[in-house]
Amino acid sequence: MLRRRNRVELPQRIEALHSALELAGDRLNPDTTGPAGALVDKARERLRHGTTYTVAALLGATGSGKSSLTNALAGTEAATTGVRRPTTSSTLACFWGDDEPHELLDWLEVVNRYHVDQHHTDHETGFDPLDGLVLLDVPDHDSVQVSHRLEMERIARHVDLLIWVTDAEKYGDNAMHTYLREMSGHGAVTVMVLNKIDMLTDDERKQCVTDIRRLLAADGLPDTPVVELSANSGEGVVDLRAVLAEAVERKAAMTDRLGADCTAVSSELLSEVGTENRDVAISPQVGQDLATALVDASGLSFVTDAVAAGHRRDAAAKVGWPFTRWVRRLRPHPLGRLHLGPGSGGRSSLPEISGVQLARSENAVRQTVGTVTDQLPEQWVDVVREAGTPNQAALNNQIDNAVSGSVRRIHDSGSPRWWTLVNLVQLVLAVSAIAGAIWLALLAFGAYLRLPDIPTPEFDDLFGPVGFLSQVPIPTGLLIGGLVLGLVLAAFSRRLAAVGARRRAATVRASAAQAVQDITDDLVIKPMQEELNVRTELQKLLTVAAGDRE
Numbered sequence: 001m002l003r004r005r006n007r008v009e010l011p012q013r014i015e016a017l018h019s020a021l022e023l024a025g026d027r028l029n030p031d032t033t034g035p036a037g038a039l040v041d042k043a044r045e046r047l048r049h050g051t052t053y054t055v056a057a058l059l060g061a062t063g064s065g066k067s068s069l070t071n072a073l074a075g076t077e078a079a080t081t082g083v084r085r086p087t088t089s090s091t092l093a094c095f096w097g098d099d100e101p102h103e104l105l106d107w108l109e110v111v112n113r114y115h116v117d118q119h120h121t122d123h124e125t126g127f128d129p130l131d132g133l134v135l136l137d138v139p140d141h142d143s144v145q146v147s148h149r150l151e152m153e154r155i156a157r158h159v160d161l162l163i164w165v166t167d168a169e170k171y172g173d174n175a176m177h178t179y180l181r182e183m184s185g186h187g188a189v190t191v192m193v194l195n196k197i198d199m200l201t202d203d204e205r206k207q208c209v210t211d212i213r214r215l216l217a218a219d220g221l222p223d224t225p226v227v228e229l230s231a232n233s234g235e236g237v238v239d240l241r242a243v244l245a246e247a248v249e250r251k252a253a254m255t256d257r258l259g260a261d262c263t264a265v266s267s268e269l270l271s272e273v274g275t276e277n278r279d280v281a282i283s284p285q286v287g288q289d290l291a292t293a294l295v296d297a298s299g300l301s302f303v304t305d306a307v308a309a310g311h312r313r314d315a316a317a318k319v320g321w322p323f324t325r326w327v328r329r330l331r332p333h334p335l336g337r338l339h340l341g342p343g344s345g346g347r348s349s350l351p352e353i354s355g356v357q358l359a360r361s362e363n364a365v366r367q368t369v370g371t372v373t374d375q376l377p378e379q380w381v382d383v384v385r386e387a388g389t390p391n392q393a394a395l396n397n398q399i400d401n402a403v404s405g406s407v408r409r410i411h412d413s414g415s416p417r418w419w420t421l422v423n424l425v426q427l428v429l430a431v432s433a434i435a436g437a438i439w440l441a442l443l444a445f446g447a448y449l450r451l452p453d454i455p456t457p458e459f460d461d462l463f464g465p466v467g468f469l470s471q472v473p474i475p476t477g478l479l480i481g482g483l484v485l486g487l488v489l490a491a492f493s494r495r496l497a498a499v500g501a502r503r504r505a506a507t508v509r510a511s512a513a514q515a516v517q518d519i520t521d522d523l524v525i526k527p528m529q530e531e532l533n534v535r536t537e538l539q540k541l542l543t544v545a546a547g548d549r550e
């Protein structure tokens with residue numbers, strides 16, 4: 001596991017965390033993103049100071065011997081020790097090396113600095129194995145001085161190595177174990193020191209170490225080394241020196257520490273984002289189902305019925321039997337009632353969408369959101385739900401406009417061409433019928449006045465022998481033919497117009513349905529998919545930040 005984690009370099013992990021925080025914006029809990037942002041700042045800064053120096057801090061309860069141990073390690077009395085508790089109130093930095101790490105210590109905000117003379121220079125190598133160490137003697141965390149605790153916590157956040165100093169009386173200290181538990185991911189950079197062993201018998205010492213190991217394991221730090229020593233007598237100090245020397249030589253404490261920090265915050269963020277169900281894509285079926293439900297709820301069938309009825313009515317008025325056309329005009333236009341009729345212009349509105357229909361459309365959206373968010377962690381359910389729940393009024397408004405737009409388009413496409421031709425024929429037939437009627441009326445009037453018969457031409461006089469029509473007088477033919485043919489043509493046209501009406505209704509339904517589908521995609525599906533994509537991206541970034549390859 002560790003080897004896998006180490007495969008992603010720390011700077012890359014920190015930048016992945018940074019990108020994740022930028023992408024997440026306010027989608028995640030500020031209690032988690034706040035510390036994560038602070039970590040990014042801290043890590044960038046610490047990385048900038050490089051690995052020339054390894055910073056170790058002595059942490060622990062007041063009187064545990066931190067200052068005494070500092071002096072023992074540095075071979076000096078730089079740190080004040082004492083019986084008055086608490087003794088240390090501001091952090092002291094002892095550094096081993098040629099140059100003072102100004103910038104690093106400035107960043108750590110440590111004012112008291114002590115340059116350790118290289119007492120322990122190795123005769124063979126010619127340098128002190130602690131060369132490159134900054135050791136911080138830190139105020140306690142358990143005295144009445146709150147400022148001490150704050151300073152200790154601040155330092156503990158910034159250093160590379162955490163060395164907890166305790167003694168036989170204090171190793172069970174609750175406060176210390178709370179800190180240890182909180183930083184249980186930092187096992188690789190934590191050391192436990194049992195001080196004052198000069199005051200213990202061998203048995204007591206063994207007992208203490210066993211107890212400490214048990215407590216550390218319970219805190220989640222089973223592998224943390226326990227160093228037994230006496231700052232006063234100097235016994236065992238060499239063991240701690242060896243631990244520090246190794247850390248200084250490996251130069252890995254800084255990256256281990258920051259890596260542990262990064263893993264901790266990234267894992268917490270990842271638990272909010274959820275690791276399950278990566279790359280969630282909303283199936284096209286979900287969008288189609290919602291569009292269908294919204295079309296049904298929009299009352300589109302009223303509109304398409306009205307489109308068909310309107311077309312039949314217009315046809316009747318244009319190509320119907322001329323003698324009864326006017327009756328049609330007396331009735332209101334079906335589309336007019338929906339404010340969609342010819343000449344209505346401006347915004348149109350569907351039949352007042354009833355409360356039930358509104359509820360149906362709201363419900364359809366809610367169900368769709370539910371389907372999509374079903375498998376998501378709670379935090380992300382809210383994010384996706386918010387994205388996929390449009391303002392219902394705006395949604396209905398857009399659907400309404402889409403429907404009326406489809407009606408207007410079909411209306412603007414004009415009447416079928418055959419109407420003009422049939423209308424012309426109908427007018428000719430009507431005129432013929434009227435002419436025949438007048439002719440016959442004149443003949444009847446002549447007969448009434450006993451005028452000599454005016455010869456009435458028959459069809460064969462005009463066209464030669466024309467079958468059964470040959471003997472029919474032309475005025476009679478005009479009247480009867482005009483009326484009968486007009487009625488037959490009207491009946492035929494009505495049939496044809498009914499087919500056209502159905503086709504127009506279908507066209508309106510199809511184009512409105514497509515428009516509603518587009519609106520659904522824009523207002524509901526795409527915004528949700530975008531949030532799901534953000535989540536997928538966060539999962540990737542946070543996995544990298546946590547130290548794993550994607």
Ligand SMILES: Nc1nc2c(ncn2[C@@H]2O[C@H](COP(=O)(O)OP(=O)(O)OP(=O)(O)O)[C@@H](O)[C@H]2O)c(=O)[nH]1
Pocket residue numbers: 060061062063064065066067068069080081082083084085086087088089138139140195196197198199229230231232233
């Ligand atoms: N017997 C014994 N006493 C020790 C040892 N180390 C420290 N002491 C004593 O413990 C007391 C406290 O030591 P300090 O080094 O001041 O402790 P500290 O942890 O720095 O305390 P604060 O600065 O108050 O947090 C002093 O009286 C030391 O002499 C040790 O190894 N053995």
Ligand SMILES: [Mg+2]
Pocket residue numbers: 066067068080081087088137138
């Ligand atoms: Mg002290």
